[in-house]
Amino acid sequence: MFFDINWRGLLLPLAYVVVLGGSLYTFSTIYRKRKAMESANLAPWFGPHLQRDIYLSLLHMEPEAGSEKAPKVPDSIIRAALLRRAVEDIHRIIQIRTAKAACSSLLQRGSVGDDLWQRFQRAEKEMEEELRDVVMEANALAPNWGQIIFQSANEIAANTNLREKLDEIQAQAEHEKEWWEKRKAGIKEDFMKELDADEKKQQEQQQTANKPSASASVASEDEPVLVDTNTPSATPSGSSKKNKKAGKK
Numbered sequence: 001m002f003f004d005i006n007w008r009g010l011l012l013p014l015a016y017v018v019v020l021g022g023s024l025y026t027f028s029t030i031y032r033k034r035k036a037m038e039s040a041n042l043a044p045w046f047g048p049h050l051q052r053d054i055y056l057s058l059l060h061m062e063p064e065a066g067s068e069k070a071p072k073v074p075d076s077i078i079r080a081a082l083l084r085r086a087v088e089d090i091h092r093i094i095q096i097r098t099a100k101a102a103c104s105s106l107l108q109r110g111s112v113g114d115d116l117w118q119r120f121q122r123a124e125k126e127m128e129e130e131l132r133d134v135v136m137e138a139n140a141l142a143p144n145w146g147q148i149i150f151q152s153a154n155e156i157a158a159n160t161n162l163r164e165k166l167d168e169i170q171a172q173a174e175h176e177k178e179w180w181e182k183r184k185a186g187i188k189e190d191f192m193k194e195l196d197a198d199e200k201k202q203q204e205q206q207q208t209a210n211k212p213s214a215s216a217s218v219a220s221e222d223e224p225v226l227v228d229t230n231t232p233s234a235t236p237s238g239s240s241k242k243n244k245k246a247g248k249k
Helices: 007-041 050-059 075-109 114-141 149-222 237-248
Strands: none
Touching (some): 114 149
16 A cells, blocks of 8 residues: 655655754754863863973984984983883872862862863873873883883882971971970070079068067067066065064064
8 A cells, every 4th residue: 555755745844854953963063172172272280291201302312413323312211211201190190089089079069160170081081191101102112011110100109208208207307306495495594584583582581581580589678577466476485474473463
C-alpha cells in the first residue's frame, strides 16, 4: 500500500530543522572559540619554568657567530638540568594537589569565578604534558631512567625542604637567643632593683622600731619613783614596835 507524500508540506519543517541545527552548530563553535580565546588570555597559574628553559637551552645549544663548532655540553650537565626540571615539577605537583580541594570547594560555594577554575584546569593539563615530556627526555638520555627520575626528584625536593626548615629553625633560634639575652639582662636589673628596694624598706623599718625604745628609756630615767606608804610593807619593823610600846605607857 503506497502513500502519497506531500513534499511541499514537509519542505517548511525540514527547512526549519536545518536552519535550527545550523544555528546551534554555529553558536557552539563560536562559543568554544571564544572560551578558548578567553582561557588563552587568562594569566597562567604558575610563573615561567626556568629549569625547563635552562634544560632546553643546554640541549639545543648552537655555535656562536664566527665559531665553527660549539663546545659540546657534557651529558652529566644535561642530566643534572633535567633532574632539576623534574624537581621543580614535583614542587608544582604538590601545589596543585593542595590547591585542588580548596578551589573546588570555593567554586561550589560561589566564592570564586569560573576563570580561576579554568586557570587551574589548564595548569593541570600543562603539568600532565610536562611529566610526559620529562619521562620521554629521561628515556632518551638513559634507558629506563624515566621510571625512576621522579623518585630521585622527590627525594631531592624533600631534602631541600628539610634543609630550608632547618635553616629557618636555626635563624629563629639565633633570634630567640638574642631576645633571651636581652630579657635576661632586663630581669637581672629588675631583680637587683627589687633587692635594693627591700633592703631600704628593712632599714627604714629597723630605724622606726629603734626610735620608740630609746624615748621610753629616757622617760623612765627622768620620772621619780613613787612609794606607797599605806601598805604594810612600806613601814619598817622597828618603828612599829616603838609605836606599840608608846601606846602601852
